[in-house]
Amino acid sequence: MSRASDAGDQDDQAGFRAFWFRVISLTRKEIRQLLRDPGSLALGIGLPIALILIFGFGLSLDVRNAPVAVVLEDPSPMAADVVAGLELSAYISPVMMTSMHDAQRLMLTREVDAIVRVPSDFSRRLAAGDAKVQLLVHGSEASRATIIRSYVSSALTEWVQRQADRGEPTAASGQGTIMLVERMWFNSANTSTWYLVPGLIVLIMTLVGAFLTAMVMAREWERGTLEALFVTPVRPGEILIAKIIPYFMVGMLGLGMCVLAARFLFEVPMFGSLLIILGSSMLYMLVALGIGLVISSVTKNQFLASQLAIISSFMPALMLSGFLFDLRNVPAVIRLVGHLLPATYFMELIRTLFLAGNVWPLIFKNCAILAGYAVLLLGLARFVTRKKLD
Amino acid sequence: MRDLFRRIVSLCRKELLAILKDPANRVILVVPSLVESVLFGYAATYDLNNVPYAVLDQSRGAVSTQLIARLDGTGVFHRVATLQTESDIPHVIDLEQALIVIHFGPRFEKQLNAGEFAPVQLILDARNSNTAGSAAGYIGAIIESFNVAQRGGAGPPLTVESRAWYNPNLETRWNLLPGLIASLSMIQTLMLSALSVARERENGTFDQLLVTPFTPMEILIGKAIPTITIGLMQSTIVLLVALFWFEIPMAGSLGTLYAGLAFFTVASVGLGLSISAVSVNMQQAMLYTFMLIMPLILLSGLATPVRNMPQFLQIATLVNPLRFAIDLVQRVYLEGVGLLTVIHDLIPLLIISAITLPLAAWLFRNRLL
Amino acid sequence: MNEPAAALIARGVHKRFLAKETGKIAHAVVDVSLAVQAGALTALVGPDGAGKTTLLRMAAGLMKADEGKLEVLGIDVAAHPQAVQDRISYMPQRFGLYEDLSVQENLNLYADLHGVPQALREKRFAQLLRMTDLARFTARPAGKLSGGMKQKLGLACTLVHPPELLLLDEPTAGVDPLSRRELWEIVRQMIQDEQLTVLVTTAYLDEAEHSARIFVLHEGKLLAQGTPEEIRRHARNLCFVALPPQGQPPRILQARLLDDAESVIDAVPQGGAVRFVRRAEVKSKNLDALLDGISLKPVEPRLEDGFMVLLRKRRDVPPLDTKALDTAASGDNQNPPENLDEIVIEVRDLVRRFGDFTAVDHISFSVRRGEIFGVLGPNGAGKTTTFRMLCGLLPPTSGFLQVAGVDLRHARAAARRKIGYMSQKFALYGDLTVMENLEFFGSAYGLYGTRLRERISIVIQQFDLAGSTDSASGQLPGGFKQRLAMAVGLLHEPEILFLDEPTSGTDPLKRREFWRRITALSEVGTTIIITTHFMEEAEYCDRIVIQDAGRLLALGTPKEVREQAGEKDAILSMEEAFIGIVERGRQRNGIAAVKEARP
Structure with a gap:
């Protein structure tokens, strides 16, 4: 240990060069394998494209032109007038009929989502000031039913409003009317596509990072390719870095496709800076890769690794990260579980970046949390990947 | 066999x-x-359970206080901040501290008493447009019933009796x-x-x-x-x-x-x-x-x-x-x-x-x- | 720092494993002390489960000894595994080539990892590719190489930089004689040219003949060590060759000799005769009675003879219970050995192509009832493809094919009941216990109730499976698995038994046992078709074919095939004959290059 310090420096330098040399070579191998394995390639590139299209076009929480049966049991013009407002709504397409029986039949076969029934005594009771309109919604798709219900009732109450305005001037009563002016920030189109598509980035990066990486690393354990590799100057950390680089790039490719699709196919606005979007996505990619590498090094088995990757990363990212279901609405325990997931933080960040812009405090907070997860998970991956067979 | x-x-x-x-x-x-x-x-769940909101009340009148009290009484809306100026609005929304800011303008009370239409502004964080839409609908309903009550105290001339089949609470x-x-x-x-x-x-x-x-x-x-x-x-x-x-x-x-x-x-x-x-x-x-x-x-x-x-x-x-x-x-x-x-x-x-x-x-x- | 004379020193090394199934502790390596000389070839031999692989893995720093000390190149490997791994090379049993990378890319990868400078690389690659004869295939994906070529490439990868110690774990298991010879040629040349230090484990005793020093391991313990000469010496004056009566296959006499474990240590058929090792302590009177007037000729001992003497000396290596074997086989078989001339398998002009690759190229042969029929050939010769077609697992491209009077591919269930099949690798349900496997396959062949129980108890006895019937089959040692697989193949007493490389990678003891069973089966009229890489095993067969690149190169009794290969009067071993015939066949057709790969 009494070597001259510059000799030590030289040693360090040589060691560093050897390190990079091995990493580059392993990475090259990894990329070649990836390019020659149609399965991984399809999963890394084909599936993201399919997901973008499915999510972008297929998944929508917005109701448009929902068929609603309107049963006019009261033939009076007043009754016709009350439901006329429904015709104007873009969300509802009313089907006029006279028999409640027919309407119920349509509802049973789910040809209509709701029934609006104007009873035969409607005009008489309206005059008496206690008219009733019945609204029946099919509740088996609760979210859709809720939306339809609120559209129908607001269309009907608007009529009341108009009636009131026409009938007795408001000024006369000495009391004005409160009028609600809604301003939807960050989503002026009020469409779920705008918030689903940025969230898609999270799903795709989880998929590539955790699932694909877990599979390919577990495959090396399973096929015994690591046994010979271990007895070379290669360090476990180098093997990990070489796995990270190509799948990181695949993830970035998926990100690129998502951003392009978001911007040009679905015309989602992008208020935040592209640089920060890319930067934070890279950070999350490292987190996802860390999850995948830990899973595969622990299971050393493709089947278990893929199951675990789906159960522990993909499904939660889909269900618990706020992608579909707003975490503000779930019970506290579930919210806690959701906040244990790195995906939740990235979800919040990426949506803000797309729809709200560079909100620095949010960026700092979430990036710091993601960086923490990345360090933790990659460190753990390094810890569990050892050149040992027993 | x-x-x-x-x-x-x-x-x-x-x-x-x-x-x-x-x-x-x-x-x-x-x-x-x-x-x-x-x-x-x-x-x-797409159901609203917990909506954090902020208030910017420039009218400081009885009606706005009353309305806010109704909102707090729902159990769904929770006031997280009371703002002083309009420039505070972006802050609470951007940081996702509040999903909604309810803004009563300085002339709100006056317009109402004058029998005019008195606008209440609702600023919604629509990063999740679904939640935002539901919340807006919810508040709309509260204000509607308030209007009706203000107008005469009597019941509304028309009630929508709504019932959901197979899933009563949707x-x-x-x-x-x-x-x-x-x-x-x-x-x-x-x-x-x-x-x-x-x-x-x-x-x-x-x-x-x-x-x-x-x-x-x-x-x-x-x-x-x-x-x-x-x-x-x-x-x-x-x-x-x-x-x-x-x-x-x-x-x-x-x-x-x-x-x-x-x-x-x-x-x-x-x-x-x-x-x-x-x-x-x-x-x-x-x-x-x-x-x-x-x-x-x-x-x-x-x-x-x-x-x-x-x-x-x-x-x-x-x-x-x-x-x-x-x-x-x-x-x-x-x-x-x-x-x-x-x-x-x-x-x-x-x-x-x-x-x-x-x-x-x-x-x-x-x-x- | 003083240079140690030995490349590897083990002192009282002990390794335990916790068996997952039983929760018991298994001792894989028990108090082993040895020294591996630098600059020479050292062999580690011993039956399956002797602890050879475990020892090698500990030397490579992949496992840690529980007790004792293991020094490699003067470094304590348990404390500094990376320092050792920087300087040695290791070829595991299943060398993990990256199958979707080409030959050249695999070589480059290992050269990069070992930091071989660009300047040295070209020369080294050229040398390795020449030695392995892979130069023509540099662009081919490793997954598309034949088994033998894969092993050669694996070896080349470990040699891209000259290691200070090369560890080879059964490098030739499942490799055909030609590739085996080439592999060893490379190792020998490296030792000669570069003073390479090599530690190899092997189940082929003839390979260990060339080593400078041999360590014999048994059940984790070091049984003996010495030069090949010293190991051979244990069998000095005990080896003889006996000629069987005219017209009788040598396996009959061989079986008789082997059965008398009190007098005979080992017996194998060899060149139409039987070579055997007697026990030193046995009286010649007993031996004479056993031989019944057959003349003997003393021969020089081989390494295998010395090895067998060493192992048989130990009383914990029980001899085969041949009584049970014979009574079980004959007492219960429904096909007595009659109408032996009946042809049970007929193949005419059989062809199988995969794309533009012809795996089986117009072969024809027939097999008579009760014959032991051997199919020999290098890796990728089309043996397995032929087998799969015979068993109805693969449709032929063209040609005629009949097994027990039908084409099994379209045969009704009843026809398939007549055959038993044992594939190359263990192909039973690993998670199921021995008993569950037996019950399942028994019922698959329509056995049930008392009949099923009867058959199961017979094969348990016949194949020595008692005591482990409740263990998961996948957890059993190799020899046991092989016995179980054969028991399953014979549960329903098939008329014809197909065995695809059943002895590949098993030690001499297990192979003797295996062939003893085959002999017993053939005596009661079961037809047996078998492929093997051990050429001496061809001597057990009635007739053999040699196949290469899909073609039939030779067909006849072992004697006829040997004669076909040799110049007049030359006495060739079966291995020499095989290599001669295959090489001549390749020269004639000039197809060696194109067809060596598997589909």
Whole structure:
């Protein structure tokens, strides 16, 4: 240990060069394998494209032109007038009929989502000031039913409003009317596509990072390719870095496709800076890769690794990260579980970046949390990947 | 005939033993569906439960105070901040401290007393437009009733009596959990059946099986029955969670439900075995399955209704067994219909089975390489 | 720092494993002390489960010894595994080539990892490719190489930089004689040219003949060590060759000798005669009675003879219970050895193509009832493809094929009941217990109730499976698995038994046992078709074919084939004959290059 310090420096330098040399070579191998394995390639590139299209076009929480049966049991013009407002709504397409029986039949076969029934005594009771309109919604798709219900009732109450305005001037009563002016920030189109598509980035990066990486690393354990590799100057950390680089790039490719699709196919606005979007996505990619590498090094088995990757990363990212279901609405325990997931933080960040812009405090907070997860998970991956067979 | 029966029983026994002997498998078959059904049952909600909001009250009048008190009284809205100037608004919204800012202008009270229209501004964070829309609707209803009360105190001239069939409180959970009965079991049955032949091929046991007097049909049945059993068992787990944990009342009969599920599980096992028969090894089988599962689930109506999809995708869902299964289970569970009513769900499932099962059996012997 | 004379020193090394199934502790390596000389070839031999692989893995720093000390190149490997791994090379039993990378890319990868400078690389690659004869295939994906070529490439990868110690774990298991010879040629040349230090484990005793020093391991313990000469010496004056009566296959006499474990240590058929090793302590009177007037000729001992003497000395290596074997085989077989001239397998002009690759190229042969029929050939010769077609697992492209009077591919279940099949690798359900496997396959062949129980108890006795019937089959040691696989193949008493490389990678003890069973089966009229890489095993067969690149090169009794290969009067071993015939066949057809790969 009494070597001259510059000799030590030289040693360090040589060691560093050897390190990079091995990493580059392993990475090259990894990329070649990836390019020659149609399965991984399809999963890394084909599936993201399919997901973008499915999510972008297929998944929508917005109701448009929902068929609603309107049963006019009261033939009076007043009754016709009350439901006329429904015709104007873009969300509802009313089907006029006279028999409640027919309407119920349509509802049973789910040809209509709701029934609006104007009873035969409607005009008489309206005059008496206690008219009733019945609204029946099919509740088996609760979210859709809720939306339809609120559209129908607001269309009907608007009529009341108009009636009131026409009938007795408001000024006369000495009391004005409160009028609600809604301003939807960050989503002026009020469409779920705008918030689903940025969230898609999270799903795709989880998929590539955790699932694909877990599979390919577990495959090396399973096929015994690591046994010979271990007895070379290669360090476990180098093997990990070489796995990270190509799948990181695949993830970035998926990100690129998502951003392009978001911007040009679905015309989602992008208020935040592209640089920060890319930067934070890279950070999350490292987190996802860390999850995948830990899973595969622990299971050393493709089947278990893929199951675990789906159960522990993909499904939660889909269900618990706020992608579909707003975490503000779930019970506290579930919210806690959701906040244990790195995906939740990235979800919040990426949506803000797309729809709200560079909100620095949010960026700092979430990036710091993601960086923490990345360090933790990659460190753990390094810890569990050892050149040992027993 | 008895010989055939005996052979199939022994095949099933072998298959079940092979699946259940592995402790990791036993865990994977029970725990995820249990945990996921509970977790997702809670998580999957579009219902508003907790809306943080901020107030910017420049009018400082009685009406605005009264309105805010009503909002606080709902239990859904929680005031997180009281703002002083308009420039504070972006801050609370951007940082997601508040979902909504309610802004009463300085002239609000005056306009109201003058009998004019008095605007109340609602600024919504629509990063999740669904939540924002619901919240806006909620506040709209509160203000509406306030208006009506202000106007005369008497009841409104028109009330909308609304009633929801099959799901009185319109809880998302009520339609999600029946959906999970089908989808969670499909994930596992597809995986299991897709891997079963691929695993045997990789281990060489499939050749050993093919040189015995078993016919491909017998092997197919021997593989299908255990997987179907496991699939139904998984459905049962989710069903129990729905019935006893979330206490969602079941309208239909258990017999009908299981009969429908059996149709569905047969179709998904057929799909899985076909994947298995075309894959060269387990890894391929796994990738194919995964790539199939994703669109099947997303386009099934589990997370978002099929009716919300554009026409061409609605047509694409016609080859998706899960779409029919979810419809079927929801209708039997929530609406209590009989098998005849859901015949339009059963027929496609039958067709899918009738194509995939013989295809798989044929592929056992005639590999497409 | 003083240079140690030995490349590897083990002192009282002990390794335990916890068996997952039973929760018991298994002792893989027990108190082993040895020293591996630098600059020479050292062999580690011993039966399956002797602890050879475990010892090698500990030396490579992949496992840690529980007790004792293991020094490699003067470094304590348990404390500094990376320092050792920087300087040695290791070829595991299953060398993990990256199958979707080409030959050249695999070589480049290992050269990069070992930091071989660019300048040295070209020369080294050229040398390795020449030695391995892979130069023509540099662009081919490793997954598309034949088994033998894969092993050669694996070896080349470990040699891209000259290691200070090369560890080879059964490098030739499952490799055909031609590739085996080439592999050893490379190793020998490296030792000669570069003073390479090599530690090899092997199940082929003839390979260990060339080593400088041999360590014999048995059940984790070091049984003996010495030069090959010293090991051979244990069998000095005990080896003889006996000529069987005219017209009788040598396996009959061999079986008789082997059965008398009190007098005979080992017996194998060799060149139409039987070579055997007697026990030193046995009285010549007993031996004379056993031989019944057959003349003997003393011969020089081989390494294998010395090895067998060492192992048989130990009383914990029980001899085969041949009584049970014979009574079980004959007492219960429904096909008595009659109409022996009946042809049970007929193959005419059989062809199988995969794309533009012809795996089986117009072969024809027939097999009579009760014959032991051997199919020999290098890796990728089309043996397995032929087998799969015979068993109905693969449709032929063209040609005629009949097994037991039918084409099994379209045969009804009843026809398939007549055959038994044992594939190359263990192909039973690993998670199921021995008993569950037996029950399942029994019922697959329509056995049930008392009949099933009867048959199961017979094969359990016949194949010595008692005591482990409740263990998971996958967890059993190799020899046991092989016995179980054969028991399963014979449960339903098939008329014809197909065995695809059943002895590949098994030690001499297990092979003797295996062939003893085959002899017993053939005596009661079971037809046996078998492929093997051990050429001496061809001597057990009634007739053999040699196949290469899909073609039939030779067909006849072992004697006829040997004669076909040799110049007049030359006495060739079966291995020499095989290599001669294959090489001549390749020269004639000029196809060696194109067809060596598997589909």
